[in-house]
Amino acid sequence: MANSTSLIVLSLAFVFMINSALAAKAPYNVASLGGKGDGKTESTKAFISAWAKACASAEPAVIYVPRGRFLLHNVVFAGPCKNNAITFRIAGTLVAPSDYRIIGNADNWISFEDVEGVTISGGILDGKGTDLWACKAAGKSCPSGATTLSFSNSNDIKVSGVISLNSQMFHIVINGCHNVKMQSVKVYASGQSPNTDGIHVQMSSSVTILNSKIATGDDCVSIGPGTSDLWIENIKCGPGHGISIGSLGKDQEEAGVQNITVKSITFFNTQNGLRIKSWGRPSTGFAKDILFQHAVMLNVQNPIVIDQNYCPDNKGCPGQVSGVKISDVTYQDIHGTSATEVAVKFDCSSKYPCSNIKMEDVKLTYKNQVAEASCSHAAGTSQGTVQPTSCL
Numbered sequence: 001m002a003n004s005t006s007l008i009v010l011s012l013a014f015v016f017m018i019n020s021a022l023a024a025k026a027p028y029n030v031a032s033l034g035g036k037g038d039g040k041t042e043s044t045k046a047f048i049s050a051w052a053k054a055c056a057s058a059e060p061a062v063i064y065v066p067r068g069r070f071l072l073h074n075v076v077f078a079g080p081c082k083n084n085a086i087t088f089r090i091a092g093t094l095v096a097p098s099d100y101r102i103i104g105n106a107d108n109w110i111s112f113e114d115v116e117g118v119t120i121s122g123g124i125l126d127g128k129g130t131d132l133w134a135c136k137a138a139g140k141s142c143p144s145g146a147t148t149l150s151f152s153n154s155n156d157i158k159v160s161g162v163i164s165l166n167s168q169m170f171h172i173v174i175n176g177c178h179n180v181k182m183q184s185v186k187v188y189a190s191g192q193s194p195n196t197d198g199i200h201v202q203m204s205s206s207v208t209i210l211n212s213k214i215a216t217g218d219d220c221v222s223i224g225p226g227t228s229d230l231w232i233e234n235i236k237c238g239p240g241h242g243i244s245i246g247s248l249g250k251d252q253e254e255a256g257v258q259n260i261t262v263k264s265i266t267f268f269n270t271q272n273g274l275r276i277k278s279w280g281r282p283s284t285g286f287a288k289d290i291l292f293q294h295a296v297m298l299n300v301q302n303p304i305v306i307d308q309n310y311c312p313d314n315k316g317c318p319g320q321v322s323g324v325k326i327s328d329v330t331y332q333d334i335h336g337t338s339a340t341e342v343a344v345k346f347d348c349s350s351k352y353p354c355s356n357i358k359m360e361d362v363k364l365t366y367k368n369q370v371a372e373a374s375c376s377h378a379a380g381t382s383q384g385t386v387q388p389t390s391c392l
Helices: 002-025 044-056 130-137
Strands: 027-029 038-042 061-065 069-071 075-078 086-090 093-095 108-113 118-121 124-126 147-152 155-160 163-165 172-175 178-183 186-188 199-202 205-215 221-223 228-237 243-248 257-268 272-279 286-300 302-310 325-338 342-347 354-366 372-376 378-387
Touching: 027 044, 044 061, 044 075, 199 205, 221 228, 228 243, 243 257, 243 286, 257 272, 272 286, 272 325, 286 302, 302 325, 302 354, 342 354
Parallel strands: 027 061, 038 069, 061 086, 069 093, 075 108, 086 118, 093 124, 108 147, 118 155, 124 163, 147 172, 155 178, 163 186, 172 199, 178 205, 186 205, 199 221, 205 228, 221 243, 228 257, 243 272, 257 286, 272 302, 286 325, 302 342, 325 354, 342 372, 354 378
Antiparallel strands: none
């Protein structure tokens, strides 16, 4: 009898646990809340409703987007929430309006603000940016464009398996965040698309970007002021402008960039490979403790670059000298082909020269010959085989 009672109690406890788990993860389906996956009916209200319910839940919550194309205007998913575990599970596609003016003057299309523990898993984000790019290319009066996916002032974020297509501006922005993990992300846009950075990180710490493929018209990954403890690994980049730290020094009072690791990257047909750039103007900014490791360059125009005289359209900084201090940068096991004769360019500040630059096992060729290097106001050391011959 005692054994039977124990079995009944255990069975009831097991059922309770299962029901509790199911209740905690019961998804808020945007289709059940009025969303239409026909690509024509605006479904913004359904997404806002799903977020409101998930955010108000004291238990972990799931927002489910089924297969289909869901038309979405610009939307902000704001916290703080009552729980720190909300998952967007996306089986379908979120589509921006075809008329770029509807969201083009908003900073962001899809924005998460002041949230914790948000996960986005799967799905396609179609920014419909091609008409806006054409407007800009024609020199017309156009909106600046919206970032497709933005996280600001948020912690413990995970993004996995997301595909971003044809963003109006930046594809993904991480701003003022801590502990962010992005993996298996794919970004696609024309190599001629303007200002369509793949992933931009600024004022954030403990960010990892792993196992992703980025093809776009600007930087594959751009690293802005105030970024620290960033790890980027196993990225395929191209077309695009490479992986860039900067632009730094745009503002006179500016937070620095430090403890950055970029490794196992393949660049193909990109404008740059590994680049650090700063404005030629006074600034308190800096970049230090940078490791570029295990990179393959395939027909890259400027494989290794430090440019401290960056000045877009030659406006705003003629005759000025960069105040950004660049130090402790290591290039290790970098090899491949350059599309230009000078594969290594260190053009540093005359006031604050680049210091402690290390080149280890660098092998870059141009038209089957050893490429050249150019250094200005840069000091450091070379180890192992370094081709082109180091100019440090």
